[in-house]
Amino acid sequence: MTSPSSPTAAETYLFDGPSSRRGRAMNKLFMSLRDEQARATFLADETAYCARFALSPEQTRAVLDRDWQAMLDLGGSIFYIYKLALMDGLSMQYLGGVFTGMTEADFKAAMLAGGRTDV
Amino acid sequence: MTSPSSPTAAETYLFDGPSSRRGRAMNKLFMSLRDEQARATFLADETAYCARFALSPEQTRAVLDRDWQAMLDLGGSIFYIYKLALMDGLSMQYLGGVFTGMTEADFKAAMLAGGRTDV
Amino acid sequence: MSEVIWGLGTSHVPSIGAAMDRGMTAEPVWAPLFEGYRPAREWLADHTPDVAVLIYNDHANGVDLDIVPTFGIGTADRYTVADEGFGKRPVPDVLGHPELSFHLLQQLVDEGFDLTVFGELDVDHGFTVPLSVWTPDPGDAWPCPVIPIMVNVIRYPQPTAARCYALGQALGRALASFPEDITVGVLGTGGMSHQLAGTRAGFINPTFDHMFLDAIQHDPQKLAAMTREDYIREAGSEGIELIMWLVMRGAMNAEITKVHSAYHVPASNTAAGLALFDNRAPVAAG
Amino acid sequence: MSEVIWGLGTSHVPSIGAAMDRGMTAEPVWAPLFEGYRPAREWLADHTPDVAVLIYNDHANGVDLDIVPTFGIGTADRYTVADEGFGKRPVPDVLGHPELSFHLLQQLVDEGFDLTVFGELDVDHGFTVPLSVWTPDPGDAWPCPVIPIMVNVIRYPQPTAARCYALGQALGRALASFPEDITVGVLGTGGMSHQLAGTRAGFINPTFDHMFLDAIQHDPQKLAAMTREDYIREAGSEGIELIMWLVMRGAMNAEITKVHSAYHVPASNTAAGLALFDNRAPVAAG
């Protein structure tokens, strides 16, 4: 429905209007995690917290399982998803490994070698 | 400091950047009054409520005394000030009377006669 | 492509909504205003579009005072009626049309309009009163989905009239490029002359208002060339809301046909105006 | 009039800030990056302006996700450092310059830029990391007041590169018309090539980045002519942040002199670039 010039593909995941609409509840949950008290509440009962933010069953499952790829597919923005990863003590390199099918160590090594110049 | 084309005068009270900066605390207080619970809290102790929103002494006095003209002079926007008037059960015609030195009845009569076409 | 079938300019005075909500429309002070609306309402009831675009301003209800967008667009499924401090108006929430919103957003940003996007938005009397002017008895739902376009008119510096007209022209092109064949109504709201604060409170300028009602049809360029200071001087500090009619007009054809217009003083502290236009050129006589 | 004395383009990678905050700048993985900054920092320390304008983007920290302004400007006295979820960076809050903000707002709105005004704003790493690149040890305060100009780069559709360049040109005119004689530094932030999500995560394009570092000085029109799809393809989905350098470049003279540039991979998942320009034309040799 949006203009044909809007590229979306598994290799890129543009965060556009339709994805922001799809992922809104989940991204709102992620954004709330900036607050320390909210993080404690979330960790005390993650399912209840997801219900409070009205996540869909698929989104709830993705969050509970830390299925980072599914979060992207369900409308998560990487900048919001990252707040959940931060809370878990995970790095952007770890996420990069997940998205590209590498270990964190391999992803880091690829970056130290000058980045993935061939994709 | 703003461009010379920004008109401000007692006959008009443009709500511009500098006035919004001056009136920010007071306008924030007025905006909070959209909420019924907030109105009850305000009415229970107006001075404390003004302190909570960090109003200046002049702004606090203007609010406590319902000095509508002073609220304008201290950076209030009419759309925000009106929320306080609404809470008091006062109309925009009442405020119009205050600003123009008329009774509410006279102001209403002037509007019914076609408005103040000569100012 | 979508096709604009009509444009409606109308004041959004809160007391017009209150008079309707309280069943006071037949009272002597209100009857002339609502009588003036009747022919427009009848025509509109026969010309319901698939979707409407409503250009309006928020009055410190839907958007926090620390954030003032010059132009905004809503992309929500549903817009909740705001509680402005005296309970919600007893009217339906507004259904949106996200697909068209996203299309307009993309086209308008591509044309260099720096819109602020609202994924969620409560709409106040600036939005619901024009809907009530259009449809007095909506029942459970307004006649069609509505997309809000928000314009800053309450904080100086407002966008220029020329910029509003240009936005309307770009809106017309963006609607025309929508891939679905749907009909669209466009509402420009606010005005007419009025001023709420200062010693000039109660100011009404019927000469200016009548000029505006004529020029919005025949000579919008003239209105677009006026500065914001011109509007404030001629129409009062809140009369500058009239720049929002130029967005509506810009989205219409060069030649349009007037269906009906009405003008009445007072609605509260305001002159109330209405102008309804068919987007087709006038049929030549004889 | 105020005078732009320099322009600084720099990445704003959060881990650059973290490396500084944790005293890791001399460690082997970080030392080359900070060595590359040194000549720029030394020159900047000798050329402190009266005020700076910093073009940046928020990363879901200062602005609620339901509101996405294409362009924003801050008008506050003070901008608080945001807590992004791991405590605030141990750097000073940012003092603003409301008088200049209001002047720029008026001029830019008059020129048809539809800014969203922020009366209050928390600033995240997109703002504070460039300040740290400029001034590694600010002590209690940054070297001068700073005005934020915000650009939406994280949600599609971003403003076009051409629109960013046009905003910069208008910013240059607006600064020149400020009635006080003050000096100004302009910072364009974000980039270089990087992508965080999807199977292309970790993408780095040094060929494009070097082209960009050269063209931002000598041929900004070429960069302004690229579509957002070009940027996303060539620089990655987050590399599109580079459009913010065009706002900085637009505010500078046609001919400018390079003081220093640096390029390093990696800083976290990102190529980090820096380019510092004196706003005076090069002195002809001999």
Ligand SMILES: [Fe+3]
């Ligand atoms: Fe209004």
Ligand SMILES: [Fe+3]
């Ligand atoms: Fe960034």
